[in-house]
Amino acid sequence: MRGAFRADVGEKPEAVLDGALVEDPRVTRSGTSSVYTRGDAGGVKASLPITIQGRLDSGASVTMINAQNWGHPGPPFGLPEYLAHYAIVGDRNISGPGQLFSCTRFRFGDPYWLGLLQDGETAAVGLDGSTLSVDAADDGNWLLYTSASPVTQQRLHTVVISGCLTLAELALDQDFHARDTQVRINDGDAWLTVHGPGANTPPKEFEYRTLLPREELTLERFANWIPINDTLDGIGRAAARSIDGFL
Template identity: 30%
Template structure:
């Protein structure tokens, strides 16, 4: 490493123009107005200092090498990942070096093999103590090097303690969800059970509303987000069709009242969200009317086994080709059906062992038929037939769609009422098969295919949204009244009718 640095310094001294040398020496970052100071304890005089300086200075070290401590600067952004700038924090295999081209232009290039670059960028946990005396833990810090300097993009900053990063488990999480004005219905101390996941309660503190979740069993940082915080936000987005923000978030290690550790990450506001009197003019369902602590708890329990699929329903793909939108939503529909509906099998009148015997008999007969036809590789035939018949008891995709449609139209018949021939389920199946399997023989023109993809991409989010709101415990009449009076849903109906009318002509 020292030889590489020496070579790089000599290279710069001999080849790099004086103007570039000055840039390299200064290394003074331009203040980023999108960054925010690390939250300080209420009443701390350090807040004013942090407000005037977008970077937080301190001493940092990789958790695997506590004796190797380096000075560094930590920058925390609202719309970008946090960033740590330091020198020689860890050994890196690759550094970026300047290359001067014949035309005088200078470009920075990475030396080393791709696997070395990937190894350097592998996430690590970094501990630090700021000049103010506060301890921080940087989780998922991924580094790159430019000459002597190392920069780490940080996934999470935990303010207030040194913990074990990925391996650390937490007993509780509390968070704010958008503007507290949405939650006029929630009173301090309200509590509800979320099945085997844990319990949810409400804490009102200084005009703020905290959702406090106590886990049945301690979980990791990522599990806190994926099992509680993000599902709560997703339910709010499903119910309102607004993009609710996650506000200040804190974790607690021990259940016996240990101190709270603040979590800072991209797309998580470090300060309470306040609309300042200006709120969105229209939303699907009023949060204070439908999002009770019981519904949030029920949803956290229901969504535990859905692997984040409801997020796609709450935020369908937008900046993508229509083929991507249609295929994505068609796949999400199948996954949600598997999680939400009874996985009833075909041939329920006979026992599983009998179904297995019948499959084997069917394979044997098929092999005999191929042998009689003169095909010689019977092992291949047996393998193909065994795989083909392996899912014969599974529900077909169309039946899954019909289950979803039936539940949705029982509440809002208008959601697929204009689909006649082919039916809504038939159209989704045909479109999914076209995109996923690229089957021959489809006689539709390209414009007709695009129209059908559009119908699928627009209708599935509405159908699935209704189903998910029902599973969260929202009353059917509330869902129906909200949708039929909601202008985006009315425009959806008008657009669907316009496309179908064009197709008929």
């Protein structure tokens, strides 16, 4: 089925399709006629999250995770418009939100914010054999996390990426989001790019007025903080974020 895929930086990925992927409970078909009945119950059923797998005109595969139809049920009543929590684009489709990955790499802030870390530097994360290292690139260094055992993208984001961002926010008194995020199923596979809020955001200009010097954020401190932050149930990120308005 043809359609149009869109993944703007910092926004939920979107796909407008030429037809419906699943039967819409708001549509009743009888012979050659169809009736579209608007209703809360039918609307809820029609927008239940699904996994959408497709291929772009470029040849890249795209998988939309937890995609929900916020549009119409399909011709003749209008086109379905699916918004996903995130999408993964690369040389293959993934199975869904339960897909396991061996590693992720990400970067945040200014394109050269991580330039102070040395290429190839590695530190242990916890006691299970997982590692955090630096993967150098001309357009900005990456933090590369290799898990001792495969985990989901949600777990990688919640524990690893969010953990590193929390430490940076606490130390520097600035808000951060992942600028680029990629995952890999098996060691040696091509990287798959993650699109969605919190996974890819516009580059942020570095603010030189910080609580602590940026040099205090060493790779070892990032690695040591990840398992600690995982025990805090989100308290660290809440404490790091600025509060707007009056208390």
